[in-house]
Amino acid sequence: MRAGSMPPVLTVFLRLVAMMQRRRGPLIVSVAAGTLAALLSLSPHIAVALTLVELFDGTPDGGRIGLYALLGAIGVVGRHLAYGLAMLVSHRVAYATQYELRRSLAGKLARVPLGFFDQRAKGALRTTLLNDVDMAEDGMAHLVPETLAALLTPLLAFAAMATLDWRLALLVLAPTATGVWLVGALMRRGGEVTRRYQAMSARMAHVAAEFAEGLPTLRSFNQSNQALERARTAFAGYTALAIDWLRRSVAPAAVAQLFLVGNLMLVAPAGVLMHADGMIATDTLIVFLVLSIGFGDLFAGIAGLAHRLTRQVAVLDRIDGILEAPELPVPAMPLLPADGSVEFRDVGFSYGGRRVLDGVSFRVEPGRCLALVGPSGSGKSTIAKLIARFHDVEEGSVLVGGTDVRCMAPDGLHAHVAMVFQDVFLFAGTVRDNIRLGRPDAGHDAVVAAAVAAGAHGFITRLPQGYDTPLGELGQGLSGGERQRLSIARAILKDAPILVLDEATAFADAENEALIQDAVARLAAGRTVIVIAHRLSTIVHADEILVLDGGRVVERGRHAALVAADGVYAALWHAHEEAHRFHHGGGRLAEAAP
Template sequence: MIRMLLRVLGDEYARAMRRTVILMTITAVVEGLSYALLVPVLRALLGSTPADAVPWLVAFGAAVALYAVLRYISDLSGMRVGTTMLRGMYHRLGEHLARLPLGWYNAGRIGEVSVLAGRGLLQAMGVAAHLLAPFISALITPLTIVAVMTAVNWRMGLAALLAAPVVAAIQAWTARATVAADAERHERDQEASGRVIEFLQAQPVLRTGGRTGERFQLLDDSLLDAQRASRRTVLATLPSAVGLTLTVQAIFTGLLVLGAYLALGGSIGAAEILAILVLAARCADPLLSLSDIGGKLRGARSELARLETVLRTEPLREPHEPIQPAHHGLEFDAVTFRHGEHTVFDEVTLTLPEGQRLAVVGPSGAGKSTLLQLLARFYDVDAGAVRVGGVDVRTISTEELMARIAIVFQDVYLFDGTIEENVRLGRPDAGVAEVRAAATAARLDDVIERLPGGWAAHVGEGGALLSGGERQRVSIARALLKNAPIVLLDEVTSALDPVNEAAVHEGIQRLMAGRTVVMVAHRMRTVRRADRIVFLDGGRIVEEGSHDELLDHGGRYAEIWNISIPGVGGRRSPTPVGSAAGGQHGRVRHRAGCGPLTGGTRARSAGNEPPD
């Protein structure tokens, strides 16, 4: 346990932790040695001259006072080390999380880290402050007392020493027996917490369905599972608690019988017997507390193991000598990327010159959003290279790469602060006039005028006090304020009402002006304005070209266009959709055969554009 704690802490905090452990060990030894003075005290009190006990009583009082001072210093050191470690581990965990690939964060991981950063870290770092001193005392003090007993009478000391391997065996058995139960209880508790949140979030659905009087079966099942897991944990620890109690009582009884036998035989005096029994009784309390302390330490050890797992997660490697991109063009060079066992991209190659717009379309699960994530280096590719400005993103510092990219996601997260604070995240040092200009360009000023408090209006956690379209406008204003030369858009208007869509669309047009843009979209209104369009499917680019070129090809893109915009009079391909000619014409090579996405002025005709 202590080795794992020192390993997780690192050299910076491990040194202070070692000093605290040594101080607590010395304190426990002094406590045990102070009880040794009871032997001469009792011997004098039961002898012919009880006054001889006075010096020993003074020595005993001094020893107890020394122990009290050491205990105060060691406990204070434990509290200081615990609070210092807690603060340090929060910083270390935060810095490590900031360096992990953004793709590492999924819904399950976010919940796990939030629990770990809250209750888990407090429990793990609370070891030094609350558990370490009693644990060391429960181990070292009884051993010191046994050594004193051995010095008084080796037979009694040897008999007391027999308890040590039995107690150690019970503790080891308990640890093995409760590992599976503790892991199951942790898993069930997390599931039950998730179900409680789900039950609260599902209230509108349950009430509109007329099921307000019914119990939520999934929640009931998860709570019952958590109850059963807790019961199994208690049953797993019960034998050890009972066994430890019986062992301690049995050893004490054995010492009593052995002492009576030795006293009757004249091998030891009554004063020594009484002193040894007092010492044995003093051993019992810390030994019996081992069961409770051990359970708490096992819980802290589990949290430490989870913390260590997170800290051992390999972060994105920063280049030793970062390279500055020469321009703002983008390139995929024979990129292969796997997510688990699934191959998302298989040797995909494409190039987007600086200042042009690329639209990415395709069926769900084709990897459209992943393409954007690879450009922003949320993940590193398994083969090939992703380049920005002709430079592999792995050789660009994260700070430099993020400074060149503005990302607008479909799901926007806002911090629980004011609208102005959320917009300023794009560029914290921006002036007031720049912030206002970005808001106007994103059509956010309309929202601000309606809100009580204006710019000082709070948006709530996650932006809960704003609508989806209003949150999206804040996100676009943030991107405009950042003024990055590369813009990545991920289906930003797919779930908006017509009014908000029009406002957001206007803001996006201003955001894209003069920049290198890669957009993932289902709305053809945005896609058709791109300089080039790629159709992803099955981990490959199956079609590539301008809007008009892809309509002429009559492939998958033309099929989606005609389905999305019925009755507009759009130009359809003379070749039937899905025919061999159309499919072959639309497919491009994926290794070296896919040339740059250059392409000149886009031809437009009213017959094949959807109404705005």
């Protein structure tokens, strides 16, 4: 519902209403109760007007004056009761809509290509699912019913005053209408500034988080002053923008507010002149003098409502950015793979306008091992992600078990492929739950067998509650090697015929490296394996090695033949050997050591 020609406030309002359209009945009840509450806010003014009329009468009736006071008090109580009902109903609608919105967002994230998550920071997605949906609650529970009430109530009050005297009613309305127009103009003029303000706020939050998280490293390199200066620059930019907006908006906002509540400026002199000419009765003049003050109060909150609606623009844009993301196409009649083979046929793929793969072709027979090597950025990780259909190829095709992955259901493809990455994801749950991510219905014995095969059973039994030990966020409390062995146990439990490995030992120490290598060897047994190699010593026995450079396959073959060819792979191998000697004491640092 993004209409570029609509004012931002109206666009946001309609978007919020559309989100709650399934609960139209309760929404109408909330708006009606809010409108009644706003009308009842005039009850003290009406009571005062009637009292003054009675007092100006030659023979005031004390009983009627008491009745007017009682009715005014009842109106005040009724106003609060009606407002409470409006808020109760609107919050029930908002919370139910929030629940559905979060479910819609989660469902959408389950249907987008997995590459969608590479293009967005995980923190940004978390912010949208939690903070932005929470902020939308203000729009749904407050802004929609309050805005409708703020518009309906003056119209009803104006209609009632017009029945008394249409001329004075127009005079009551004129300043308010001018004030509403000024508020709209102010909001339209401030739309760009509001977007800059929100962007600056996001930038400041990012810089502040980066500064706080990176402070230990920055201090260890004596760079805390440089980082502090970056933070100061971001804070200063935010402050300057806020002050500039305040300076430019205070005077127009004050004038707009003056018109919104300035009804008495026209009604009082005009009403007195009309009364002097005998055009209106005394009681009519009194009623309009009193009600014109209350009428202005009905509009007093419009500027604040408009500002809050404008702040919802960025919130809803981020929510829509997920809900409107293209989904992964799913075939109507999905096919299943015939075996564990993997084949690329003249695959081309670009990412962010940069050509990542160009004419890549290879085939891995079931039960064989293919290693992918090459400089950073050569396309190795992209090949792994295309196998699991993180993205769809632009040219050529990727086949798993002889079937194009685009002709398979995502669940069917993922059941056929297990992936072990360097960066291990563990969620806040027990050790058992994290391993069973590979097969949620697995029993205890199967979980233990997988952990034993992954070399993880020993350290798990030493944890305070064994397999029932709760893990902190991202597996805090475990070493990198222990987290990696849990991810391997998860892959063993999944028991998929195709295994994609992004060098599991890249960040492991010597002791964990040996344990992980043994676990990987057991995991790979009898499976089709595609391994992204960072340590070339781990893939010397691969059935075939593909050497990538600039997104193209520049060499292929077995280890010995590629070293003898003295090409790109040979250069990488010699660099690997040199690094190995350096690491084990053959380097200059070791020579210089006392």
